[in-house]
Amino acid sequence: MRPKCDPNEIKVVYLRCTVGEVSATSALAPKIGPLGLSPKKAGDDIAKAMGDWKGLRITVKLTIQNRQAQIEVVPSASTLIIKALKEPPRDRKKQENIQHSGNVTFDEIINIPQQMRHRSLAKELTGTIKEILGTAQSVGCNVDGCHPHGITDDINSGAVECPACDESPPQRGLPRELLWHSHLPKACSVTSSQPLVSIPTHHCPGGSTDWLPQPPPLKKGPDSSGTKRRPMRAQWTSWIQVWQDHLLWRKASGPPVGVSSPTQDEN
């Protein structure tokens, strides 16, 4: 039985190889040979398709359909940084254990996280940028002439501006309900109407309003300069609800002496 359009006919293989070198075919042969492909042809196709990655070790994804393969690069942070260094091509056998001590400009550092965003674990683009700077530190190169760790400190203190990304951060692991119930403010749009703060059931008529939650603070962070501030509807919605309930209760029981009704200021 061979039903049509069977997705199991297509195999995906991940390989790590050096582009453009002759010895690459002997690395490919044990993995590709059993699948029916010619390693020499696969090596030539990789060298042709990945011309600008010549001499670098990259991870390649091969989608194999019955002896024909399509080639894609799986980008990794270290390969993108080494590519950005634009080192001259070297003979791997003669020069071993070289130091990557070049210089990368900050603009290139901004380009790389945008390509790697879908694989990043960070919530915002600044987090991804810091991840790439960490990889740059492992590689051993400099960014704009100074050590990558210095740039990370500058970003944290807000001295350096980073562009914000347009898309929302990738949903990672935690389902929406758990995100909502955690106590950290989340910037994603919220559809649930449960309040973050539980409404106290015990009201003291003559008491002060100290038990009511304070309005959420206006957050000013390094990413707020020059960018659209995301409205923290979650916290404000809950705060407004709690105050509204309090006002209803006050209306029902009459205003106590000495307590003025708070003004609702909405940001």
Next chain:
Amino acid sequence: MQKGKGRTSRIRRRKLCRSSEPRGVNESHKSEFIELRKWLKARKFQDSNLAPACFPGTGRGLMSQTSLQEGEMIISLPESCLLTTDTVIQSYLGAYITKWKPPPSPLLALCTFLVSEKHAGDRSLWKPYLEILPKAYTCPVCLEPEVVNLLPKSLKAKAEEQRAHVQEFFASSRDFFSSLQPLFVEAVDSIFSYSALLWAWCTVNTRAVYLRPRQQECLSAEPDTCALAPYLDLLNHSPHVQVKAAFNEETHSYEIRTTSRWRKHEEVFICYGPHDNQRLFLEYGFVSVRNPHACVYVSREILVKYLPSRDKQMDKKISILKDHGYIENLTFGWDGPSWRLLTALKLLCLEAEKFTCWKKVLLGEVISDTNEKTSLDIAQKICYYFIEETNVMLQKVSHMKDEKEALINQLTLVESLWMEELKILRASAETLHSLQTAFT
């Protein structure tokens, strides 16, 4: 006023050029297609992109009514139109299937449903779809034995296997068919005959699409991946296109998206899979011309035949090849002999003193020039032998075409298969020749 620059002359010139291309003839006015469209509309499927048509090369197919861009949806068939094992179990056959022990296979369930619905005729709910299905198929299991004799050896073996499998399938299901007697007025032996079951089996084999397997309790543990899709199965195969076809769980419909462009009034193709011609013929009963996946298989006996028999280590070499999986799937393709075939030949030609380097040979390294040359010579001899054999078979086929007029359709199919193999072998021979001149 210059001649030939106006609108009329442009239209006339265009007509001259286009008329050389054969166009499809729209067949959506035929009664069976109108019935099918009404039946699909009742099940909430309406489509304005495609229309059934008859094309000169590929026969019946679907023609696009608009121009389709990359990534656009060709067709989206709702779940209510698909014929799956769920449909069978929810029908009148469900009770009998659930009762029968050992549990019948999903394939048996689908075939039984098809045969009984075909027998029901006008009373069947699926009548419009069954009218569209072909009355006869061209799979090797349906061909005459003398035609099957003319097929390539590897394909002939698989065709015999297929025939045995269908006969065994029929024999083992006869008891189940007898249990269905209460449903029918006539004797079940006359309804569920071998030819009826063969028709149903070929329908499922050639027209089913892949659906994610779901396990039904009343059916056996065989993977249940087949679903019949009316209207969608009119699409023909082309190896040069890529499509994304899958069942969408959110919209509960089977969707096909194209990754190529289609002009208006062009036939729309999908890709059944990256199959070579022998597999296409075995499973679907047709042959694709200029198929990039097509190849000619080299069996072990042929390999050994052309090697020097006085080599004492031949058995050892063959067992090494078997262990590493280099004895199957050795082919000649459009770009010459495959890498695996050349590597296997290099290992088999290894001289006795160099035998310890067999691992390097399997990794593709060059041992010596004489080794390379010998392996290329043997590959060329095998290629020429195959070309001679193909020519002999083509002569036999044309001979039989003159003798037996009734089998002409089947013989034309076999002839096209052999012609494609001949073209591949000739291309391989040229590549081998250029490889050899590089060594001398």
